[in-house]
Amino acid sequence: MSAPPTRRPPRRHTVIGLLAAGLLTLIGATPAAAQSASPAPADAVTWAVQPSGPDGPTGRNYFVYDLPPGTEITDHVGISNLGDQDQTFTVYGTDGFLTDDGAFALLPADEPATDVGTWVHFDQREFVVPAGQRRDIEFRLSVPANATPGDHAGGIIGSLVQVRTAADGQQVAVDQRVAARIYLRVDGPVQPSISVESMSIDYDDPLNPLGDGDAVVTYQVRNTGNIRVGGTGTVLLAGPLGWDLARTDPVDLPELLPGSTFTVTERITGVPPALRLTATVDLAPTTVDEALPPVTRTASVWAPPWLLLAAIAVLAGWLAVRRWRTGRAAATTDQATDPAVVPAADRAAEPAQTPAPLGDPATTGPATTAAS
Structure with a gap:
């Protein structure tokens, strides 16, 4: 089985209240504890979940494993009750995914x-x-034994359900959850790969x-391999003939789980209307082990x-009309001054010239003188 793809968390309530699954805090460099965006009520409970051992915490931030298919191991999770009353926590494993952001x-x-959440087993559910x-x-x-090689992500959750009184006096059950992440790599062929799916x-x-x-340049990155991939993305903007217009600062991509996607939107200001713009996305992907070859994609x-084009069109039209009028006036002037073109009235005023008939001796023969 492979890690689930990116998706929006389902927007539905649990059967125990309107605010079920309302709070999720993931463990970081220090043990995670339940928190709330608003001031906690007087009876609020704070607790922590962290990787541990039979004798206490081991200093791990996450549960990280490299295991072959068909393997079974035992480990420990520490649940710390930081409140002043005994509490019953529900503890279980589940799958991880990436949100849209x-x-x-x-x-x-x-x-x-x-996925990996089904591989975690406790002897009981409540502690x-x-x-x-x-x-x-x-x-x-x-x-x-048939686990897909590559990375699988999930977490172990410590959940506490408390009944609270809402502002309108109605009592609701609030499911607060604190978790420690699981990163598990199943042995087998490693195939790191990332692509720009759309742009x-x-x-x-x-x-x-x-x-x-x-x-505004928008592109979606997808992890098409079987291990986690991160890296950076940069957008280059160019005009005709390779005119370099802008280059964005590198954007850090989140660590993408196999099959998950992430959308990046870059707004570039101060771009001249250069007739044709071409944007190139340049990804520099990396894994936890190495850097991968760059990935690029373009859109225009x-x-x-x-x-400006309208002004040029108007100017071109005006010049065309002016040239046509100038050509027409010149043609009229040339026709008026051409000697081969004589008006009919002028031809009537010219004297008629009648040619002499052929063979007339008075006009065609040589002059002779009579002998005396």
Whole structure:
């Protein structure tokens, strides 16, 4: 089985209340604890979830494994109750995915796991943790014999359901969850790969023919391999004949899980209407082990200076009309001054000239003188 693709978290409530799965805090460099964007009520409980061992925390930030298919291991997760009352926590594994903004997240409580979350097994689902204490809970991680090689991501969640009174006096059940991530690589052929799945460019043509506009470049990156891939992305903007117009600063891509996507939108200001704009996305992908060959993709859009082109068209039309009128006037003048063209009245005033008949001796023969 492979890691689930990127998706929006389902927008549905759990059967126990309106705010189920309302809070998810993932473990980072320090043990994670339940938090809230608003001030916590007086009876709020704070707890932490972290990788641990039989004798306590091991200093790991995440559960990280490299295992062959068909392997089963045991490990421990620590649940620390930082409150002043004993609490019962629900502990279980689930799958991880990326949100639309590139953040790592875990499936909602009412959506069943299909990948690494199903490989995590506890002897029971609920555990009581005394006030101010930590409980290190053992679990088994069983990798199926047919597990897909590559990276699989998920987490172990410590969940606490509390009944709260809303502002309108209605009581609701709030499911608060704190988790520690799992990164598991199944042995086998490693195939790192990333692609620019789609790309578009839009240009906001300025009304001022001498002004500049904004170009918006959007592209979607997909992890088409079987291990996690990150890296950076840069956009180059050029005009006709390779005219270099702009280059964005590198954008850090989130660590993409296999099959997941991430969309980047870059707005480039101060772009002149250069008739034709070409944007090139230049990705520099990396894995946790090495850098990958760069990946590029281009897209173009027309960026005509409309008012300037309209002014040129008007000027060209005016010049054409003027040339036509000038040519017509010149033709009229030439016709009036051509000697081969004589008006009928002038021809009537000219004297008639009648040629002499052929063979007339008075006009055609040589002169003779009579002999005396």
